[in-house]
Amino acid sequence: MKLDTTKMLADVEDGIGWITFNNPERRNAISLEMWEGLGTILESFQHDESVRVVVMKGAGEKAFVSGADISEFDSKRGNAEQKKLYAAVSANASLWLGKMDKPLIAMIQGFCIGGGLATALSADIRFATVDSTFGIPAAKLGLGYEYGGLKALSDLVGPSSAKDIMFSARFLDAEEALRIGLINFVVSRQELEQKVRDYAALIAENAPLTVKAAKAAVNEITKDSAKRDLETVNQMINACFDSEDYAEGRRAFREKRKPAFRGR
Numbered sequence: 001m002k003l004d005t006t007k008m009l010a011d012v013e014d015g016i017g018w019i020t021f022n023n024p025e026r027r028n029a030i031s032l033e034m035w036e037g038l039g040t041i042l043e044s045f046q047h048d049e050s051v052r053v054v055v056m057k058g059a060g061e062k063a064f065v066s067g068a069d070i071s072e073f074d075s076k077r078g079n080a081e082q083k084k085l086y087a088a089v090s091a092n093a094s095l096w097l098g099k100m101d102k103p104l105i106a107m108i109q110g111f112c113i114g115g116g117l118a119t120a121l122s123a124d125i126r127f128a129t130v131d132s133t134f135g136i137p138a139a140k141l142g143l144g145y146e147y148g149g150l151k152a153l154s155d156l157v158g159p160s161s162a163k164d165i166m167f168s169a170r171f172l173d174a175e176e177a178l179r180i181g182l183i184n185f186v187v188s189r190q191e192l193e194q195k196v197r198d199y200a201a202l203i204a205e206n207a208p209l210t211v212k213a214a215k216a217a218v219n220e221i222t223k224d225s226a227k228r229d230l231e232t233v234n235q236m237i238n239a240c241f242d243s244e245d246y247a248e249g250r251r252a253f254r255e256k257r258k259p260a261f262r263g264r
Contacts, residue, residue, distance in 0.1 A: 008037030024060030039092030065116025
């Protein structure tokens with residue numbers, strides 16, 4: 001995939017779309033050009049029928065993403081007006097992180113801090129190594145944290161733990177992150193990539209329309225009841241029953257073989 005930056009990498013392998021934050025010398029801190037590249041990759045993977053599941057990871061061994069690139073803040077995020085421009089540039093990535101209807105996995109090792117944690121929270125499933133570190137140090141910088149990011153955090157870990165993370169600005173280890181529901185799985189560094197590959201492959205073998213409908217339904221559950229689009233979810237569920245994949249699933253069950261789903 002052709003991108004305007006070398007700090008974001010993209011690859012597709014066996015139905016899995018891989019996204020790499022490639023800024024290891026700064027612990028994969030996200031710059032504006034990286035936000036722009038991330039949006040381009042996500043949009044491409046969304047429309048690529050060969051991609052069944054997407055995995056985000058950080059280059060090197062020190063971090064998934066250590067946050068926003070603070071070295072840019074004086075020149076690009078130094079006041080409210082610059083904040084608005086900064087948000088406009090990164091908006092496409094945020095849009096696609098929210099719109100991606102395929103399963104999204106965060107593969108975390110090392111630091112997952114600030115904007116890095118916010119990015120990981122946009123994933124559906126989070127794997128982390130035993131030595132991973134999590135936190136949002138906004139209170140140590142004096143910046144305001146956006147409502148959407150705090151809602152995602154609170155929905156995941158509950159209001160009390162969200163307040164603890166934000167008020168204290170302390171770092172959590174993987175054990176505590178797992179206990180409060182911030183991550184799904186903790187594995188060793190040696191196991192991480194293979195465990196993620198195996199899990200992503202498991203998803204990629206399943207019926208895409210069923211997985212997509214399940215993700216849509218769960219996402220609606222997290223919304224206020226008055227804002228839920230249950231009609232669209234019901235349409236997606238009905239589409240599963242009318243699909244070629246449902247017929248293939250029944251045939252495969254009768255024939256005692258693995259189904260070959262096509263997402264149709």
